[in-house]
Amino acid sequence: MNPAEVAAQVVALIKQQAPGAEGRATVSFGRNNETRFAANEITTAGDVEVTRIAVTVARGKRHATASHNRLEPAALSDLVKRAATMASLAPEDPEWMGVLGPQALRTPTGAFDAATFALSSDVRAEAAKKVIAAADGKGVVAAGFYSAGGATSALATTAGLVASHSSSEASLTVSARNPEGTGSGWAGAERVAASELDASALAAVAVDKAVRSQKPGAAEPKPWKVVLDPACVAEMLAFFLDALDARRADEGRSFFSKKGGGTRLGEKMFAPGITLKGDPFDPATPASPYDGEGLAIEPTTFVENGTLRSLVTSRFWANKTGTQPRPRPTAVHLLGGEAQSVEQLIAMVDRGLYVTRFWYTRWLDPQTMTITGLTRDGVFLIEKGVIKGPVNNFRFNESPAAVLAKAKAWTQETARVPARGPVMRVPAILTEDFHMASVSAAV
Amino acid sequence: MLSRRAFVIQSSLAALGAGCGATAARSISPPPPGVAPPAPEAARPVPEATLAAVLGRALDEAKRAGATYADARVHQRRHETIRTREDHVTDATSIETYGLALRVLAFGAWGFASSPRVSEVDAADVARRAIAIARANAGAQKRKIDLAPTPVVTEKWQTAMSVDPFTVPLADRAALLLALWPEAKKVRGIAFLDGGTHASDEWKLLATSEGSLIEQRIVRVGVDYQVTAKNDKTGEFVTRAHELPPMQAGWEYIAGASLLADARKIAEDAVEKLAAAPVVPGKKDLILAPSNLWLTIHESVGHPTELDRALGYEAGYAGTSFATVDKLGKLKYASDLVSIVADKTTPGGLASCAYDDEGVRTQEWPLVQKGLFVGYQTTREQAGWIGEKESRGTAYAQDHEAFPFQRMPNVSLRPGEKPLKLSDLVSATDDGILISGNGSWSIDQQRYNFQFGGQMFYEVKKGKVTRALKDVAYQANSLEFWKSCDMVGGKESWQLHGSLSDGKGEPPQSNAVSHGCPPARFRGVNIINTGRRGAA
Numbered sequence: 001m002n003p004a005e006v007a008a009q010v011v012a013l014i015k016q017q018a019p020g021a022e023g024r025a026t027v028s029f030g031r032n033n034e035t036r037f038a039a040n041e042i043t044t045a046g047d048v049e050v051t052r053i054a055v056t057v058a059r060g061k062r063h064a065t066a067s068h069n070r071l072e073p074a075a076l077s078d079l080v081k082r083a084a085t086m087a088s089l090a091p092e093d094p095e096w097m098g099v100l101g102p103q104a105l106r107t108p109t110g111a112f113d114a115a116t117f118a119l120s121s122d123v124r125a126e127a128a129k130k131v132i133a134a135a136d137g138k139g140v141v142a143a144g145f146y147s148a149g150g151a152t153s154a155l156a157t158t159a160g161l162v163a164s165h166s167s168s169e170a171s172l173t174v175s176a177r178n179p180e181g182t183g184s185g186w187a188g189a190e191r192v193a194a195s196e197l198d199a200s201a202l203a204a205v206a207v208d209k210a211v212r213s214q215k216p217g218a219a220e221p222k223p224w225k226v227v228l229d230p231a232c233v234a235e236m237l238a239f240f241l242d243a244l245d246a247r248r249a250d251e252g253r254s255f256f257s258k259k260g261g262g263t264r265l266g267e268k269m270f271a272p273g274i275t276l277k278g279d280p281f282d283p284a285t286p287a288s289p290y291d292g293e294g295l296a297i298e299p300t301t302f303v304e305n306g307t308l309r310s311l312v313t314s315r316f317w318a319n320k321t322g323t324q325p326r327p328r329p330t331a332v333h334l335l336g337g338e339a340q341s342v343e344q345l346i347a348m349v350d351r352g353l354y355v356t357r358f359w360y361t362r363w364l365d366p367q368t369m370t371i372t373g374l375t376r377d378g379v380f381l382i383e384k385g386v387i388k389g390p391v392n393n394f395r396f397n398e399s400p401a402a403v404l405a406k407a408k409a410w411t412q413e414t415a416r417v418p419a420r421g422p423v424m425r426v427p428a429i430l431t432e433d434f435h436m437a438s439v440s441a442a443v
Numbered sequence: 444m445l446s447r448r449a450f451v452i453q454s455s456l457a458a459l460g461a462g463c464g465a466t467a468a469r470s471i472s473p474p475p476p477g478v479a480p481p482a483p484e485a486a487r488p489v490p491e492a493t494l495a496a497v498l499g500r501a502l503d504e505a506k507r508a509g510a511t512y513a514d515a516r517v518h519q520r521r522h523e524t525i526r527t528r529e530d531h532v533t534d535a536t537s538i539e540t541y542g543l544a545l546r547v548l549a550f551g552a553w554g555f556a557s558s559p560r561v562s563e564v565d566a567a568d569v570a571r572r573a574i575a576i577a578r579a580n581a582g583a584q585k586r587k588i589d590l591a592p593t594p595v596v597t598e599k600w601q602t603a604m605s606v607d608p609f610t611v612p613l614a615d616r617a618a619l620l621l622a623l624w625p626e627a628k629k630v631r632g633i634a635f636l637d638g639g640t641h642a643s644d645e646w647k648l649l650a651t652s653e654g655s656l657i658e659q660r661i662v663r664v665g666v667d668y669q670v671t672a673k674n675d676k677t678g679e680f681v682t683r684a685h686e687l688p689p690m691q692a693g694w695e696y697i698a699g700a701s702l703l704a705d706a707r708k709i710a711e712d713a714v715e716k717l718a719a720a721p722v723v724p725g726k727k728d729l730i731l732a733p734s735n736l737w738l739t740i741h742e743s744v745g746h747p748t749e750l751d752r753a754l755g756y757e758a759g760y761a762g763t764s765f766a767t768v769d770k771l772g773k774l775k776y777a778s779d780l781v782s783i784v785a786d787k788t789t790p791g792g793l794a795s796c797a798y799d800d801e802g803v804r805t806q807e808w809p810l811v812q813k814g815l816f817v818g819y820q821t822t823r824e825q826a827g828w829i830g831e832k833e834s835r836g837t838a839y840a841q842d843h844e845a846f847p848f849q850r851m852p853n854v855s856l857r858p859g860e861k862p863l864k865l866s867d868l869v870s871a872t873d874d875g876i877l878i879s880g881n882g883s884w885s886i887d888q889q890r891y892n893f894q895f896g897g898q899m900f901y902e903v904k905k906g907k908v909t910r911a912l913k914d915v916a917y918q919a920n921s922l923e924f925w926k927s928c929d930m931v932g933g934k935e936s937w938q939l940h941g942s943l944s945d946g947k948g949e950p951p952q953s954n955a956v957s958h959g960c961p962p963a964r965f966r967g968v969n970i971i972n973t974g975r976r977g978a979a
Contacts, residue, residue, distance in 0.1 A: 032844070035580070038756045044582040046555035047572045048844045068539040069559040082537060089613040090535045091621065095528075119581040129583050143759030145949040175759040215516070251635070252673050252680060259678035359762070360885040364896070364916070364973050369678060372894055372916075374887045395885070395892050395918065397976040435976040437801055438918055438969075442889035443763070
């Protein structure tokens with residue numbers, strides 16, 4: 001059976017076992033095939049088969065969700081029973097909106113590559129060996145992770161919604177350090193198809209940064225003009241997306257809340273030219289065309305030329321406020337700018353820093369959308385438009401919103417980088433007044 | 444993969460054949476006071492005889508194909524959560540996973556595979572896949588893998604508890620949260636309350652090619668809630684979370700907690716914090732309550748003393764460690780008052796159990812003794828890397844889909860010899876700040892530079908708490924911070940806190956871990972104002 005057939009079977013079981021109730025089945029069959037390396041050797045690897053079946057049952061305003069990973073008919077029946085029992089015991093939820101009926105769903109192209117779904121351990125091991133050889137050749141030590149796999153998932157409801165989506169994903173990240181521990185570099189890429197990952201190219205970037213970042217000079221903690229690589233921009237954008245919620249804004253507990261009530265929709269908050277889109281059908285960011293409830297995800301412009309245009313809005317909140325539901329995006333694209341390259345951004349800086357990666361970012365203050373984090377794997381001092389040499393790492397306390405507000409220029413080309421949250425494509429950005437709070441002795 | 448992406452979306456912003464010969468005499472702590480399970484049949488979707496056959500088949504097929512060591516695990520996880528907002532439930536969710544995991548050491552390299560189906564046919568398939576991986580990886584294996592010996596045992600163990608949380612009706616668990624709002628909203632300025640209950644059940648049956656067979660069931664519970672206070676005129680808002688730690692225990696632990704009794708106070712705290720003066724940055728003496736200090740111990744002592752980190756095996760992701768092997772037994776880590784132990788035996792500790800996931804009996808051992816760095820966390824593969832004869836028993840895999848690797852045990856600060864209480868630390872402080880609860884946290888990839896917030900911050904002047912403060916975080920270098928510790932509370936003031944989800948590794952795995960500590964004082968720590976991005 002495929003996931004759609006299992007989902008249909010579960011919906012039939014809901015109708016049979018819980019007459020009069022409504023319900024939703026979400027089924028996913030996936031593979032996580034992974035190879036890890038460190039200290040210039042392969043350390044661990046695994047071929048993991050992932051099955052998930054989730055059942056939501058609602059009776060009136062009482063609802064509950066149960067999930068497991070077993071496909072035997074008796075196990076599916078038990079799962080429906082568990083969800084139905086939990087729902088009957090759950091207190092009423094006035095926010096319950098019912099399951100969705102049929103949706104007008106389109107299929108994104110290019111989201112799934114069968115070879116990546118089934119990528120063998122030999123291919124992954126060969127890629128790891130290439131990286132290790134490149135590191136050995138330059139006398140540095142590589143560590144990294146090759147992950148390939150994907151899933152076919154299906155969603156069906158008792159109200160007639162049927163949806164299905166297949167995706168694959170391959171990512172390779174490489175860290176390289178010199179044996180003395182005075183230099184470190186990183187490179188990473190994420191693609192739909194493993195064949196598009198270039199292990200040698202990624203290794204070359206990481207190894208080169210490790211060599212170039214050795215014996216960093218001292219730079220003081222203060223507000224700096226910075227060129228942020230796409231890896232940094234994507235990391236910050238995850239917090240921005242988290243805050244991009246209509247309900248919290250309306251409730252007055254968000255950066256997007258307006259003083260005195262309401263939201264900041266329509267406000268010019270960011271640098272002219274900053275545009276953030278969410279579009280699962282864009283070939284650059286193919287992703288699921290529906291959310292966890294089966295709600296269709298339409299292309300959305302969240303920020304248009306610096307102006308806040310849309311906030312993520314749940315079905316309940318949309319109903320309450322008389323607005324349109326807007327699902328959380330499964331893919332986002334911070335559109336590219338004018339700069340031809342990162343080098344061109346660097347050339348625009350009289351004195352500043354080129355930052356290649358962030359680490360351990362956490363919320364600090366949601367009121368100002370401030371996060372904390374550290375730089376890692378290569379920070380370089382820029383003077384008069386050229387890189388002078390490596391400098392120490394920093395802790396920063398800074399707002400992703402401020403970074404976008406003070407953006408001066410950004411690259412035309414955007415990169416899909418391994419990041420938390422949805423599929424993300426972002427440019428490298430030149431911004432100013434970036435608060436480096438203290439020096440980090442770490443390399 | 445989709446499931447993992449979905450997981451990170453939800454959580455990102457709010458997560459090892461040596462012989463089995465004789466073992467040197469050792470003194471280890473008794474295992475935590477669990478009870479031999481009256482076989483948790485309910486937790487086993489497959490009869491015991493079938494399980495034995497499946498595990499046996501996996502190990503036999505692995506050995507036949509060339510494995511010199513293998514461990515097979517049937518692993519079930521259950522997690523039930525209820526989420527509430529103010530006066531209603533928004534989510535009631537049960538998540539379960541079940542399946543077979545097999546790790547093999549063949550051709551000198553590791554291989555691993557898993558399946559959600561627990562049958563003899565699947566056991567054979569899993570063995571074939573795990574062996575194929577070991578064969579593919581063998582060419583890139585430079586170092587010889589030797590496993591420290593461990594005795595062969597047949598044992599059962601489970602969490603000591605009187606009320607299995609999964610038997611508590613959902614409505615009763617929800618009622619506990621729903622009772623909070625009527626109390627909290629009595630306080631003017633309180634706008635929201637978000638709550639959650641957690642019950643997790645981890646059942647596993649481990650069989651090794653050396654002949655050990657170990658069945659364990661670990662039950663963990665937790666309840667969290669936070670209120671939001673806001674000032675509609677200024678647009679300012681703050682949150683205040685209750686500080687009840689999650690625990691390895693039954694529901695009796697939650698039922699006996701003062702969640703409802705504290706609701707009014709938690710709400711009053713939020714309002715007080717909203718109106719509090721922003722902190723003036725600078726160097727101050729810092730008094731940390733156990734509810735704050737545990738996380739600082741976790742990040743600045745727990746992670747740096749993981750041996751795999753120290754040797755570069757986590758360099759690609761979590762990072763390395765300042766506590767390198769050449770410093771073992773030499774590095775002055777902390778002041779003489781500070782002794783920190785690792786264990787998987789503390790009663791109630793989230794990481795406590797009788798055996799780790801490669802069949803090693805759990806124990807307690809020192810990491811920092813009177814300020815000196817003396818110990819690492821190890822597995823069977825790692826023990827020999829620092830010349831130790833036995834594993835410390837810290838291998839763990841989060842579920843059947845996961846490879847077991849070195850994970851943090853409970854890591855705790857020992858109480859001081861003097862019977863000091865939090866109030867004694869305050870009385871002894873001329874100009875300081877007292878912090879309780881956890882806020883923001885972040886630390887660099889070698890564990891030097893950290894920054895921690897909190898829930899409540901109080902100014903201390905001339906031995907007295909004078910007023911609440913806001914926008915406070917402390918920023919320090921791990922070693923400078925621990926060396927500045929000059930007062931440690933006594934054993935009456937020691938509390939066990941912890942987290943249900945500590946992340947490590949690639950693919951990331953979640954581990955539950957506790958940290959016990961008394962309150963302690965640290966001199967001249969850098970305080971920043973987070974409302975101004977740390978600027979003075």
